Amino acid sequence: MTIAIEVRQLRKHFGSVRALGGIDLDIRKGEFFALLGPNGAGKTTLINIIAGLALADSGSVRVMGYDVRSDYREARRTLGVVPQELVFDPFFTVRETLTIQSGYYGLKNNAGWIEEIIHNLDLDDKADANMRSLSGGMKRRVLVAQALVHKPPVIVLDEPTAGVDVELRQGLWRFIKQLNGNGHTIVLTTHYLDEAEALCSRVAMLKQGNIVALDSIKNLTNTLSGCMVRLRLTPDILPAPLQPLADNHEDGCHFLALEDYAQLENVLAALRAARTQVVEMQVLQPDLEEVFMKIMNTNQALEPPATAR
């Protein structure tokens, strides 16, 4: 068995809003996987169904081979989820919160691991502070810690870095990468695509409840062959032969979309012929963000729109 999370034909409606329109997805053991998509795409809904927080209309989900409905106890034992919403129990301190959470999983003598998480998430100073007194970023760290108390083989993080400072973000990813290195499967959502690009091996892009792209980062960025050139010119006029390549013009810069690097020569030749001087030039590699924008924009017509939108 090599699949950590297996999603089959998953559908979910909220009233007349279609949140998920038949998702099929396999996330392999040991993967570092990202779920990407604009607000309302259905990422959280998918995670909630995997976690048992929401119930699907139809379809099935297995976590480490356990069906999330019929084997819910086993499925939940193997899963650690960091919810998107910043929730906490105001009655308890950080350490109490973690000890209680660990107890829910049936673990009794877990203080060693709890101290380790507290340390790794830089919560040492706050361990005995009441949850209420913590800042937003600190509360987020506790949420991450709570998801890890039972050392789950599959860890799902729903926007774990929203509202978190740079230092913790780096510390958090270092810790998560270390867990991934130890064999934990990681699934995350984020709106910071550079984060996903730096960390993940594979991504799924969701749009209006459907997966519109599912591949490795490498394959996805390769689909956008070619590159983009940014030029600042004097005079600020793009010579006529280059007009067909024009992609954008902003802040006094022209953006040209090239099919390959060889085309650069033609561009320079055309500029020379027009006696246009190049003040500034930059070649931009296609990145995940560009792929994301392209996929989100081009698939518009392909997918039937969600009902009642």
Place this chain on the structure above:
Amino acid sequence: MTGFLTLLYKELLRFWKVGFQTVFAPVVSTLLYLMIFSHVLEDHVQAYPGVPYTVFLAPGLVMMAMLQNAFANSSSSLIQSKVSGNLVFILLSPLSYTDIFLAYVLASVIRGLAVGLGVYGVTVAFFDIPVHSPLWILAFALMGSAFLGSLGIIAGIWAEKFDQLAAFQNFVILPLTFLSGVFYTIKSLPAFWQGLSHLNPFFYMIDGFRYGFFKASDVSPFLSLGIVAAAFLAVSWLTLRMLRSGYKIRH
């Protein structure tokens, strides 16, 4: 087992940390009832021959305090967790729905007993209350609190906002407790209201509980205990069904 015990511990810690309002306050308000009603009615009402009104009233008030607090414990814990969102920590865990049910009910029973003991302790300091049978007293205290604890889970799951829970409390729990014969024996009521009272499970809880003190009651304590147990089983069955289906908590 550890999971269940942890949830129970968490629920106990929750009300204990705010013990002033969850235990001390109800004790004080119950004593106020006792003082005011006994002052007004002492010379006018005699429920059982030879039993002064205040002494008659005390066990009913103890039971009422227990029931209300058992209900308040599970219902307010759940609605707070739902509204603030931290119920997810329980929902994400492998706790079974019976674990959740038992932990919330038991925590409610313990809160009910704590308040009941508090009220009783202060009452006996002022009045001479006889005790006929501790066993009957305990049986009704446990059954009654468990029934209300379970009902509290239902209300906490059903209500989406605090005012809905308050409505449940004001339109269901409060009338049922006040019309259960805490302040009178239903023998003093017109036939119609007597008949109606017999449909109220709270009546049997109060009546049976009082039997443990005075060896006198409106109906047999065996019948009362049977009815209260049946009511508890029925409510438990409904609560477990709601928890299993994820009604209003797993969307």
